[in-house]
Amino acid sequence: MKIVVLVKHVPDAAADRTFHEADHTTDRVGVDGILSELDEYAVEEALKLAGSESGEVIALTMGPEGSADAIKRALQMGADSGVHVVDDALHGSDALATSHVLAEAIGKIGEVDLVLTGMASTDGGMSVVPAMLAERLGFAHIGFVGEMSVDGGTVRARRDSDVTETVEAATPAIVSVTDQINEPRYPSFKGIMAAKKKPVESWSLADLGVAAEQVGLDAAWSQVQSVTKRPERTQGEVVTDDGDGGIKLAEFLASRKFI
Amino acid sequence: MTALNPLQLLGVDHLLDDEEKAIQETVRRFVDDQVRPHVAEWYEHELDADTVRQLAREAGKLGLLGMHLEGYGCAGTNAVSYGLACLELEAGDSGVRSLVSVQGSLAMFAIWKFGSEEQKQRWLPGMASGELIGCFGLTEPDFGSNPSAMRTRARRDGSDWVLDGTKMWITNGTVSDVAIVWAQTDDGIRGFVVPTDTPGFSAPSISKKLSLRASVTSELVLDGVRLPADAVLPEASGLRGPLSCLNEARFGIVFGAVGAARDCLHATLEYARDREVFGKPLSSFQLTQAKLADMTLELQKGFLLAMHLGRLKDDERLDPRQVSMGKLNNVREALGIARECRTILAASGITLEYPVLRHANNLESVLTYEGTSEIHQLVIGQALTGESAFA
Ligand SMILES: Cc1cc2nc3c(=O)[nH]c(=O)nc-3n(C[C@H](O)[C@H](O)[C@H](O)COP(=O)(O)OP(=O)(O)OC[C@H]3O[C@@H](n4cnc5c(N)ncnc54)[C@H](O)[C@@H]3O)c2cc1C
Numbered sequence: 001m002k003i004v005v006l007v008k009h010v011p012d013a014a015a016d017r018t019f020h021e022a023d024h025t026t027d028r029v030g031v032d033g034i035l036s037e038l039d040e041y042a043v044e045e046a047l048k049l050a051g052s053e054s055g056e057v058i059a060l061t062m063g064p065e066g067s068a069d070a071i072k073r074a075l076q077m078g079a080d081s082g083v084h085v086v087d088d089a090l091h092g093s094d095a096l097a098t099s100h101v102l103a104e105a106i107g108k109i110g111e112v113d114l115v116l117t118g119m120a121s122t123d124g125g126m127s128v129v130p131a132m133l134a135e136r137l138g139f140a141h142i143g144f145v146g147e148m149s150v151d152g153g154t155v156r157a158r159r160d161s162d163v164t165e166t167v168e169a170a171t172p173a174i175v176s177v178t179d180q181i182n183e184p185r186y187p188s189f190k191g192i193m194a195a196k197k198k199p200v201e202s203w204s205l206a207d208l209g210v211a212a213e214q215v216g217l218d219a220a221w222s223q224v225q226s227v228t229k230r231p232e233r234t235q236g237e238v239v240t241d242d243g244d245g246g247i248k249l250a251e252f253l254a255s256r257k258f259i
Numbered sequence: 260m261t262a263l264n265p266l267q268l269l270g271v272d273h274l275l276d277d278e279e280k281a282i283q284e285t286v287r288r289f290v291d292d293q294v295r296p297h298v299a300e301w302y303e304h305e306l307d308a309d310t311v312r313q314l315a316r317e318a319g320k321l322g323l324l325g326m327h328l329e330g331y332g333c334a335g336t337n338a339v340s341y342g343l344a345c346l347e348l349e350a351g352d353s354g355v356r357s358l359v360s361v362q363g364s365l366a367m368f369a370i371w372k373f374g375s376e377e378q379k380q381r382w383l384p385g386m387a388s389g390e391l392i393g394c395f396g397l398t399e400p401d402f403g404s405n406p407s408a409m410r411t412r413a414r415r416d417g418s419d420w421v422l423d424g425t426k427m428w429i430t431n432g433t434v435s436d437v438a439i440v441w442a443q444t445d446d447g448i449r450g451f452v453v454p455t456d457t458p459g460f461s462a463p464s465i466s467k468k469l470s471l472r473a474s475v476t477s478e479l480v481l482d483g484v485r486l487p488a489d490a491v492l493p494e495a496s497g498l499r500g501p502l503s504c505l506n507e508a509r510f511g512i513v514f515g516a517v518g519a520a521r522d523c524l525h526a527t528l529e530y531a532r533d534r535e536v537f538g539k540p541l542s543s544f545q546l547t548q549a550k551l552a553d554m555t556l557e558l559q560k561g562f563l564l565a566m567h568l569g570r571l572k573d574d575e576r577l578d579p580r581q582v583s584m585g586k587l588n589n590v591r592e593a594l595g596i597a598r599e600c601r602t603i604l605a606a607s608g609i610t611l612e613y614p615v616l617r618h619a620n621n622l623e624s625v626l627t628y629e630g631t632s633e634i635h636q637l638v639i640g641q642a643l644t645g646e647s648a649f650a
Contacts, residue, residue, distance in 0.1 A: 189322030189334035192281045
C-alpha cells in the first residue's frame with residue numbers, strides 16, 4: 001500500500017504571526033515554522049496503516065525552502081521518503097492553485113492507494129484542499145475521520161462531523177483525519193537519526209508541467225485587501241456570587257447565544 | 260515568549276545541529292506530556308514501582324535509555340544529544356533524570372563497556388526498551404566518598420561466586436531487575452551482574468526522603484547471594500571500572516543541572532511578571548532584575564561549559580577532571596539559582612505549585628551523588644597542585 005501524507009509547514013502558533021506588508025501574505029520566512037500539528041495525526045495514521053500492511057509512506061509538501069522541515073519531521077516520525085514542491089512562482093497561491101499543484105505531484109508519484117491529510121491547517125484553516133484534490137484526482141473523499149481501517153481495496157471510516165456516520169469507499173481515496181483518530185508518536189531517537197538518510201526529492205513547477213501563470217498571488221481567486229490585528233483580549237467579566245451567581249452565569253451565556 | 264526564554268539571550272541554540280535540536284525538542288515534549296502533569300503528585304506521595312516501570316517503558320520507546328551507546332537496541336546518539344536529553348529531563352525533575360542516568364550511564368554502560376558478549380545480549384536490549392530496569396550498587400552505609408574501602412565481598416566457592424554485604428542509597432534498587440554490584444575479591448574490586456530474583460538478594464526502599472522523592476532510592480542487601488562464574492564483568496578490575504561509569508553519568512549531570520536551573524528561572528520570570536508588590540510588577544524592581552540578570556548569566560555560563568565538555572566528549576578528548584569541573588560548577592550554581600528563585604516566589608515558592616523548592620531539594624542530592632562537591636574540589640586541587648588531599 002502506497003500512502004501519500006500531505007504535510008504543511010506553518011508558523012509556530014506560539015510565536016507572533018506577521019504578514020508581508022506588500023501583499024498581505026503570511027510571513028513564513030522570518031518566523032519559526034513547525035509541521036502543522038493537525039498533520040501529525042495524518043502522519044501517525046499513515047504510519048500505523050503502512051505498518052500493518054507493510055506499506056510505503058511518502059510525505060508531500062508544497063511551500064518555500066524552509067517548509068522542507070515539515071517533511072523532515074514526518075521522516076523523523078517514520079515516513080519513508082519525501083517530496084517537496086518548491087518554486088518562487090508559488091508564492092501567494094490560493095487553495096485552488098494549491099490543490100492543482102498537489103494533484104499533479106500525486107499524479108507524478110503515481111499508483112497511490114491513499115492520500116491522508118489533517119482536517120485543516122493550523123494557519124489557513126480552510127479545510128478545502130482535500131475535497132478539491134479528490135475532485136481533481138477523481139478519488140473518493142472522506143472528511144473529518146475519527147477512526148479508519150483499510151482492508152484490501154476498501155477504506156472504512158467513521159466521519160465525525162455534524163453527525164457521526166461510518167462510510168466505505170474504494171481506494172484510491174483521500175481521507176482527512178481529526179485529532180481524535182490517534183495519539184501521534186514522538187519521533188524516536190533512531191527515527192531522528194535515520195531521517196537524515198531518507199530520500200527527499202525537490203520538484204519545481206516545470207517538473208510537474210504546471211504553468212507559472214496558473215498559480216501564485218496573481219492567479220488567486222480572492223485577494224486580501226488589508227490586515228488588522230485582532231484587538232487585545234479584554235479583561236473579562238467577574239461575576240460575584242450573591243446567591244444568584246448561577247442565574248447571572250446563565251444569563252451571560254444566553255446573551256452570547258451559548259445556551 | 261522569546262523575551263522569557265533565559266537560555267536564548269546568548270543565542271546558544273546556534274551551537275546545536277538540527278539532529279541535536281530535534282532530540283532536545285522530543286525530550287522536551289515527552290517531559291511536558293508525561294512528567295510535568297504528574298511530578299508534583301509523585302513528589303508528594305513518592306514514586307511507586309508501577310509508575311517507574313511505566314515511565315521506563317515510555318522512555319525506552321523514545322530511545323532515551325542508553326541512548327549514547329551503540330548496538331544492542333540502543334540509539335547511538337552523540338554525547339551532546341545525550342546531554343541535551345538529560346537537560347530536558349532534569350528540567351522536569353532530577354529524579355526522572357536519575358532514573359535515566361542510572362539505567363543508561365551506570366547499569367547499561369557497565370555491561371556495555373565491561374560485560375561479556377553473552378551479558379550484553381542478555382540484558383542490554385531489554386534495558387534499552389525499558390522492559391528491564393537496572394541499578395548500580397557502589398556506595399555502602401559506611402563508605403560513600405571512599406568506595407575503595409568497601410566491605411561487600413565476593414568469595415569463590417568452586418566456580419561460583421558468593422556475595423555478602425550491604426549497599427546504600429542505590430537509585431532504582433527496589434524496582435530493578437538487575438543490579439550491577441561492586442565487591443571486594445582476592446583480585447581487588449570486581450563488578451557483578453546480579454539478577455534481583457537471586458535468592459539472598461533484597462532491596463528495601465529508603466523512605467522519609469526530603470529530596471529526590473520522584474526517584475526510588477534503596478538499600479541492597481546481599482546475604483549469601485550465589486552467582487555462576489559468568490556473573491562477573493570480565494573486563495573490569497579495580498576501582499577504575501565503577502569510576503569510569505560514574506564519569507559517564509556525571510557528564511549527564513553537567514547538562515541536567517542546567518535544566519533544573521532553567522526550569523526554576525522560567526517559573527520565576529513568569530511569576531515576577533504577574534505578581535504585583537507595592538502596586539507594581541515584581542519584575543519591575545531593580546533588586547529583582549539584578550537577581551534575574553545574575554542567575555541568567557550563571558545559567559548560560561553553565562550551558563556553555565556543558566556544551567564545551569560535550570563537544571570534547573564527542574571528540575574523545577574529555578578528561579575526567581574536566582567533568583569534575585563541570586559537575587562542581589553546574590550543580591552548585593543550579594542549586595544557588597533554585598534557592599534565589601525561591602526568594603522571588605517567597606511563600607508561593609515553598610509549595611509544589613511551583614517547581615523551585617522541589618528542584619532545590621533535588622539538587623541537594625545531586626550535589627552529593629556522583630562525587631560530592633568537596634571530592635570534585637579535591638580532584639581539581641590535585642590537578643592544580645600535584646598533591647592528593649583525599650586522605
Ligand atoms: C538520592 C541519592 C541517590 C544515590 N544513588 C546512588 C546509586 O545509585 N549508586 C551508588 O552507588 N550510590 C548512590 N548514592 C550515594 C552517593 O554517591 C553518596 O552519597 C556519595 O558518594 C557521598 O557519600 P556519603 O553520603 O557516604 O558521604 P561521605 O563520604 O560520608 O561524606 C560526608 C562529607 O564528607 C566530605 N568528604 C568525604 N571525604 C572527604 C575528604 N577526603 N576530604 C574532604 N571532605 C570529604 C564529603 O564531601 C561530604 O561532605 C546516592 C545518593 C543519594 C543521596
